[in-house]
Amino acid sequence: MARTQRRDTYPQRLKKSHITATSNKVQPPWSGQNVWRWLLTFYDEQQLQDIQKAWVLDTEEAKDAKNTIATPFKTLHLVACLSPQQGQAQHLDPGFHRLEVGLDAPLLTRQVLLTLCVGQVADTLKELEFEADVVSLHATATPWNRWTVQALARCCRRGTQVWVESHAESQEAESSLMVLLSQAGFVAQAAPSQTAPQTAATPNTPPQTSALSAPALSYTYDPQWDIKTQRRIWRSPAQEPGHCTVLGAGLAGASVAYALARRGWRVLVLDAASMPAAGASGLPAGLMAPQDSRDDSPRSRLIRAGIELTHQHAQRLLIEGQDWAPTGVMTLQMAEDLADNRTETWHPSGAWIRPGQLVRAWLAHPLITFQGHTYVARISHEGPQSWKLWDTQDQLINTSSCVVLANAGGAFELAKTCTTPLTKLPAMEQLQGVLSWGYREAEDPNFAMHPVNGYGSLIPKFPMPEGWAWITGATYEVPRNELELQQHHQHNLERLRQLQPRTAEALSENFEQNHVQHWVGTRCVNSKRLPCVGSLEASGLWIHAALGSRGLSLSALGAELLASRIGAEPWPLPKDLAQHLMVDG
Numbered sequence: 318m319a320r321t322q323r324r325d326t327y328p329q330r331l332k333k334s335h336i337t338a339t340s341n342k343v344q345p346p347w348s349g350q351n352v353w354r355w356l357l358t359f360y361d362e363q364q365l366q367d368i369q370k371a372w373v374l375d376t377e378e379a380k381d382a383k384n385t386i387a388t389p390f391k392t393l394h395l396v397a398c399l400s401p402q403q404g405q406a407q408h409l410d411p412g413f414h415r416l417e418v419g420l421d422a423p424l425l426t427r428q429v430l431l432t433l434c435v436g437q438v439a440d441t442l443k444e445l446e447f448e449a450d451v452v453s454l455h456a457t458a459t460p461w462n463r464w465t466v467q468a469l470a471r472c473c474r475r476g477t478q479v480w481v482e483s484h485a486e487s488q489e490a491e492s493s494l495m496v497l498l499s500q501a502g503f504v505a506q507a508a509p510s511q512t513a514p515q516t517a518a519t520p521n522t523p524p525q526t527s528a529l530s531a532p533a534l535s536y537t538y539d540p541q542w543d544i545k546t547q548r549r550i551w552r553s554p555a556q557e558p559g560h561c562t563v564l565g566a567g568l569a570g571a572s573v574a575y576a577l578a579r580r581g582w583r584v585l586v587l588d589a590a591s592m593p594a595a596g597a598s599g600l601p602a603g604l605m606a607p608q609d610s611r612d613d614s615p616r617s618r619l620i621r622a623g624i625e626l627t628h629q630h631a632q633r634l635l636i637e638g639q640d641w642a643p644t645g646v647m648t649l650q651m652a653e654d655l656a657d658n659r660t661e662t663w664h665p666s667g668a669w670i671r672p673g674q675l676v677r678a679w680l681a682h683p684l685i686t687f688q689g690h691t692y693v694a695r696i697s698h699e700g701p702q703s704w705k706l707w708d709t710q711d712q713l714i715n716t717s718s719c720v721v722l723a724n725a726g727g728a729f730e731l732a733k734t735c736t737t738p739l740t741k742l743p744a745m746e747q748l749q750g751v752l753s754w755g756y757r758e759a760e761d762p763n764f765a766m767h768p769v770n771g772y773g774s775l776i777p778k779f780p781m782p783e784g785w786a787w788i789t790g791a792t793y794e795v796p797r798n799e800l801e802l803q804q805h806h807q808h809n810l811e812r813l814r815q816l817q818p819r820t821a822e823a824l825s826e827n828f829e830q831n832h833v834q835h836w837v838g839t840r841c842v843n844s845k846r847l848p849c850v851g852s853l854e855a856s857g858l859w860i861h862a863a864l865g866s867r868g869l870s871l872s873a874l875g876a877e878l879l880a881s882r883i884g885a886e887p888w889p890l891p892k893d894l895a896q897h898l899m900v901d902g
């Protein structure tokens with residue numbers, strides 16, 4: 318049997334959980350703004366930390382900070398480009414890595430979202446889908462040419478400031494960069510008076526100026542021509558935080574509600590059930606496990622990015638050992654055409670999570686209100702950014718400027734009730750299934766030590782209120798009677814025999830004696846087997862649904878993507894990857 322080990326990467330150094338106070342004498346460039354998008358085309362850890370600190374600590378409103386309802390929520394986006402070598406040094410795979418920092422800082426209202434983009438800068442710039450407020454660049458750290466500067470211009474709005482970090486040794490490179498910038502529509506600015514004097518430094522050493530003040534060389538993007546927008550299909554003006562209604566209180570709805578609330582939205586989450594996590598998200602425990610593929614398919618990459626983000630949420634919001642555990646997971650692949658047909662891969666990033674706990678933790682944000690017993694039968698569009706939700710008696714439930722359909726299989730039917738015809742939504746399928754589970758002794762050497770995935774899955778040990786439990790499955794049909802339910806249990810046991818024979822042996826008596834419990838749920842999938850995220854209608858109707866069997870791995874990522882689009886913020890994913898989730902464009 319072949320066995321491999323996958324390295325999973327979590328850069329901890331940049332995620333300083335306790336940001337300490339420093340006095341900041343420079344007027345930060347974002348003054349008064351609630352969202353600030355800062356693109357650094359190079360990587361300088363110290364500079365990133367300085368900016369983060371200043372953001373978290375700068376605040377005219379700090380005095381009101383305890384009153385989270387009254388204080389404006391502020392988001393700083395820092396997007397930094399790392400070369401593949403720098404990525405390797407930080408244990409970061411090529412691609413984008415969204416790190417949520419500053420949330421453990423004293424203020425709940427002040428978040429920093431750091432997106433580290435590993436790859437060649439020219440490629441990264443093409444994959445960014447936002448307009449920066451400030452861009453910092455080095456003349457020498459990036460091989461600038463006409464195409465790279467044009468790609469940079471596509472990340473700018475009219476008025477974006479561009480700060481060029483200069484060095485005594487890099488004057489030649491600066492001169493050619495100046496020409497390229499002015500050809501691309503950037504207009505040179507006079508040196509700001511508060512700028513500290515430049516000191517000579519080696520090209521790789523950041524200059525001794527404050528990270529927050531414009532350096533001597535600065536530009537404004539202000540081309541003399543109209544800025545083309547036809548290739549910016551996903552860019553729409555930011556919807557300012559207001560009131561949003563989210564339908565569905567499962568992983569999809571709760572994750573979106575949380576992503577929006579962190580940006581200052583007041584979110585009403587409606588669900589037909591009395592409690593959150595009453596649908597598929599009510600499973601006793603689920604696995605978050607990477608999925609390898611020979612060509613590292615978009616699905617594999619999305620799941621990896623999603624797990625990276627969900628880990629951060631779990632670490633921040635859940636109790637380890639009780640609500641989740643980053644146990645790692647062994648993934649089994651079986652190839653029938655090979656003599657040695659079992660391949661095991663160890664994924665350290667695998668984890669089990671109790672989805673209901675995560676849903677409730679997300680919904681606990683002070684700007685979120687949950688309202689159960691509310692079945693939404695119809696939606697109507699009553700003018701710009703005005704959506705009305707109706708119940709089965711055709712009574713008005715609520716009016717909202719922003720609505721997110723996160724009600725799994727119900728989203729498709731509900732979208733069809735809109736007064737505006739919606740054509741973009743792919744059909745969704747409902748796949749029911751049964752999980753088998755039961756209680757176990759706290760210590761039992763016959764059980765696997767860690768979760769196993771691949772041919773069904775097994776979580777050998779997780780806590781339920783009544784004691785330690787195991788869970789395995791699942792099937793892909795719904796049992797219609799007791800006899801069929803027993804067949805589902807047998808099916809789960811058979812798969813467990815292949816997946817983890819020792820545990821199957823230990824449990825076979827439980828199955829024979831009917832000491833096994835069941836949990837039935839419905840997965841909602843579309844033909845792409847990937848979530849549907851995006852805009853159903855330009856003026857404020859959004860969707861986050863079809864999470865399939867991967868709700869734990871993909872809900873936080875989809876939610877972050879949706880909230881980034883609503884607020885015209887940097888995406889947590891490269892554009893080419895994100896488009897696999899988009900229902901529009």
Ligand SMILES: Cc1cc2nc3c(=O)[nH]c(=O)nc-3n(C[C@H](O)[C@H](O)[C@H](O)COP(=O)(O)OP(=O)(O)OC[C@H]3O[C@@H](n4cnc5c(N)ncnc54)[C@H](O)[C@@H]3O)c2cc1C
Binds near residue numbers: 598600604723840
């Ligand atoms: C057997 C099984 C095993 C699974 N195992 C795993 C696993 O190990 N790992 C993993 O990541 N995922 C797993 N999943 C998938 C995971 O459970 C789902 O991806 C996830 O829960 C979907 O979340 P959701 O919020 O989209 O849907 P749901 O949790 O179903 O939430 C939808 C909510 O919308 C509400 N609703 C629907 N229509 C309306 C309406 N018109 N008005 C008001 N409310 C409405 C419903 O009441 C429901 O609460 C499994 C699923 C099943 C069925």
